[in-house]
Amino acid sequence: MHVSAVNVAFSSGAAASLTINRSLPATPVIEMIPSVDNIKLSLSSSANRRGTVVWVSTSDPIVMTDVNQKYKGESLSITLDGLLPLTRYYLAVAAYDAFGVGYAVYYSVTTLKDSIGDTINNLSTLDLTQEVSNLDESALLVSLRTGKNQRDILSIKQALSGAGII
Numbered sequence: 001m002h003v004s005a006v007n008v009a010f011s012s013g014a015a016a017s018l019t020i021n022r023s024l025p026a027t028p029v030i031e032m033i034p035s036v037d038n039i040k041l042s043l044s045s046s047a048n049r050r051g052t053v054v055w056v057s058t059s060d061p062i063v064m065t066d067v068n069q070k071y072k073g074e075s076l077s078i079t080l081d082g083l084l085p086l087t088r089y090y091l092a093v094a095a096y097d098a099f100g101v102g103y104a105v106y107y108s109v110t111t112l113k114d115s116i117g118d119t120i121n122n123l124s125t126l127d128l129t130q131e132v133s134n135l136d137e138s139a140l141l142v143s144l145r146t147g148k149n150q151r152d153i154l155s156i157k158q159a160l161s162g163a164g165i166i
Helices: 115-122 125-131 135-146 150-163
Strands: 030-034 039-043 051-057 069-073 077-080 088-097 105-110
Touching: 030 105, 039 088, 051 077, 069 077
Parallel strands: none
Antiparallel strands: 030 039, 039 077, 051 069, 051 088, 088 105
């Protein structure tokens, strides 16, 4: 960049060169928590980071395009929704600031299997009517078949009700 000054007599002096060096924003440290249909990202903060960009793809290497850009913003907590169970996803994560986007860091993560949904889909109405008489007993049956603990029975009851089985 060249800078010149004009004095009160409207005469200008010689131009001077000005160089601005700015390091790229540091990519945040990420903690990823996959579930059946989403991945939660918790990001660290850095002094020169304005925000984060996340690209997601099921193919490797990931190509960073507008099509697979799933997030761009300033939040330190991001949820990538609408994903498929038991699927490997490739993520590219980069920080940005007022000057542009920094280098991307690449990750791969697999969403979890929907064992409750699979078990419910494999149960027939006959299984349920012969073995149980209400929603609580149906949820307990599913939890036993999936190896889920007592705390998951509420979500199992919701899944059974949503599936129209009980």
